[in-house]
Amino acid sequence: METSSEFTPGNDFSVLDKEDSNKNDISKTRVRYYMLFLACFLCFGNYFIYDNPSALQTQLEDDLDISSFEFGMLYSIYSFPNVILPFFGGYLVDMMGVRIGIFIFSLFVTAGQAIFAFGVSIKSYPVALLGRGIFGCGGESQNVAQSAIVSNWFSGKELSMALGMNVSISRLGSVLNDVLEPALFEATGSVILGLWVGFGLCVASLVCGVFLGAIDKKRDRILGIQDKKLLPDSEKVKLSDIKTFGFSLWMVCVNCFVVYIDVSCFNNIASNYYQTRFDYSTQESGLIISITYAVAAILCPIFGKLVDKIGRRVILIMFSACCVTLVHVLFLVTPDSHKPVYPIFYMILLGLGYSIYASVMWASIPYLVEPKTIGTAFGVATSIQNLGLGVGPLIVGYIKGSTKKEDGYYWVTFFFVMMGLVGIGSAISIYINDMRTGGVLNSHDPRQARENCILSTPQLKKKVDEDLPENVKKWLSSPTSQKALRQSLVKQQHF
Numbered sequence: 194m195e196t197s198s199e200f201t202p203g204n205d206f207s208v209l210d211k212e213d214s215n216k217n218d219i220s221k222t223r224v225r226y227y228m229l230f231l232a233c234f235l236c237f238g239n240y241f242i243y244d245n246p247s248a249l250q251t252q253l254e255d256d257l258d259i260s261s262f263e264f265g266m267l268y269s270i271y272s273f274p275n276v277i278l279p280f281f282g283g284y285l286v287d288m289m290g291v292r293i294g295i296f297i298f299s300l301f302v303t304a305g306q307a308i309f310a311f312g313v314s315i316k317s318y319p320v321a322l323l324g325r326g327i328f329g330c331g332g333e334s335q336n337v338a339q340s341a342i343v344s345n346w347f348s349g350k351e352l353s354m355a356l357g358m359n360v361s362i363s364r365l366g367s368v369l370n371d372v373l374e375p376a377l378f379e380a381t382g383s384v385i386l387g388l389w390v391g392f393g394l395c396v397a398s399l400v401c402g403v404f405l406g407a408i409d410k411k412r413d414r415i416l417g418i419q420d421k422k423l424l425p426d427s428e429k430v431k432l433s434d435i436k437t438f439g440f441s442l443w444m445v446c447v448n449c450f451v452v453y454i455d456v457s458c459f460n461n462i463a464s465n466y467y468q469t470r471f472d473y474s475t476q477e478s479g480l481i482i483s484i485t486y487a488v489a490a491i492l493c494p495i496f497g498k499l500v501d502k503i504g505r506r507v508i509l510i511m512f513s514a515c516c517v518t519l520v521h522v523l524f525l526v527t528p529d530s531h532k533p534v535y536p537i538f539y540m541i542l543l544g545l546g547y548s549i550y551a552s553v554m555w556a557s558i559p560y561l562v563e564p565k566t567i568g569t570a571f572g573v574a575t576s577i578q579n580l581g582l583g584v585g586p587l588i589v590g591y592i593k594g595s596t597k598k599e600d601g602y603y604w605v606t607f608f609f610v611m612m613g614l615v616g617i618g619s620a621i622s623i624y625i626n627d628m629r630t631g632g633v634l635n636s637h638d639p640r641q642a643r644e645n646c647i648l649s650t651p652q653l654k655k656k657v658d659e660d661l662p663e664n665v666k667k668w669l670s671s672p673t674s675q676k677a678l679r680q681s682l683v684k685q686q687h688f
């Protein structure tokens with residue numbers, strides 16, 4: 194971690210005066226729970242509409258008269274731009290401020306769904322595709338902005354719980370889509386109503402975003418946090434800040450790439466997988482695959498709270514990578530048969546692994562980078578995740594099409610096992626690096642561990658010895674002053 198900030202005693206003591214304004218910090222009051230409630234529903238519409246096509250696949254293919262490949266494009270056109278966009282989305286969040294980001298990305302999501310629903314209602318595939326593309330331009334970045342604003346309001350002991358709540362409520366959106374869309378189609382015989390319900394949910398999420406922004410602005414005013422546009426150049430986030438990202442952050446990205454291939458890419462093909470290998474009907478397969486996200490909706494906040502208490506983030510990431518890999522090993526050794534029960538339990542295990550992973554991995558990111566680059570870091574991780582979600586299905590499709598054993602699914606499952614092993618390996622490398630750099634991720638108080646680690650860097654010790662006047666050195670030698678200094682530096686986002 195760079196420790197380049199100029200240390201001048203005058204600045205430092207005035208910094209400590211800010212302690213007073215922190216007494217009025219509304220993020221330390223009950224207001225933060227209203228904030229969390231709004232943040233949780235910010236992406237509800239997004240998750241609901243993302244899987245609209247899969248819930249209505251047969252009907253959409255009929256209505257729009259499209260092939261399976263063209264149907265798949267409804268997802269690809271969302272994913273591929275997101276290899277690039279969330280990175281800039283995160284950068285933009287850090288540069289222009291999270292509030293404007295939330296508003297713009299939510300507009301893209303809502304407008305995208307309106308165009309998609311309109312395209313389907315006039316039976317125009319190109320218009321529907323355009324709508325999915327516009328949704329993609331905001332979908333992932335909205336998620337990045339959600340994580341960034343929650344990380345501003347919750348830290349230390351509550352961050353994982355808060356991010357876990359986000360995933361839980363968002364994934365309820367996925368589950369609601371699985372249940373509601375087919376039911377609305379049954380009731381009306383048309384897919385249009387369900388798509389406009391999705392639009393309505395996106396508008397509701399947009400409204401949550403507006404209120405979220407208003408509360409966040411109030412906090413900034415109280416704390417005297419400057420508008421990003423007014424910050425001096427040295428404080429502004431630069432694209433080159435990405436160079437400050439350390440080994441652990443990049444390994445978390447590798448880990449995210451492979452684990453999400455194992456969870457999400459498998460989920461995309463799981464319906465056909467269960468029908469082909471285990472003879473389940475379409476509806477039965479749909480119900481079985483919804484188990485993963487339903488389990489996640491229940492467990493994510495629980496694991497979030499647990500990890501805030503016990504820390505052990507890297508161990509939990511390792512454990513979840515093991516669960517996910519075990520699921521695919523079990524699929525590999527399970528022979529094809531007629532409606533066996535045990536593969537249902539595999540989905541529960543996948544749900545368990547995914548819940549731990551989703552509530553721990555994303556929440557580890559803020560502790561691996563400087564506070565001013567949190568948005569950029571979430572953006573980079575999301576871009577790399579989308580790279581996996583973009584190429585994963587192509588690799589799976591290629592393997593399935595070019596091998597015969599178990600209808601191509603044997604080697605597909607083998608591929609998932611390999612990805613899982615890379616997940617375990619990268620988690621081990623994060624563990625080793627974390628141990629070498631102060632055990633920040635595994636600590637139950639990562640902020641404190643990071644502060645300790647920062648003040649013990651050789652560069653800072655050298656700076657103190659060489660540059661500071663005697664009276665400041667004396668002041669610095671007291672533990673109380675050191676604690677105050679550490680807290681001030683972190684609050685001032687010098688680190």
Ligand SMILES: C[C@H](NC(=O)[C@@H](N)CCCCN)C(=O)O
Pocket residue numbers: 239240243332333336360551555575578
């Ligand atoms: C928490 C995690 N988030 C993501 O995977 C993001 N890429 C957002 C997905 C948004 C869906 N349209 C997750 O959901 O596991």
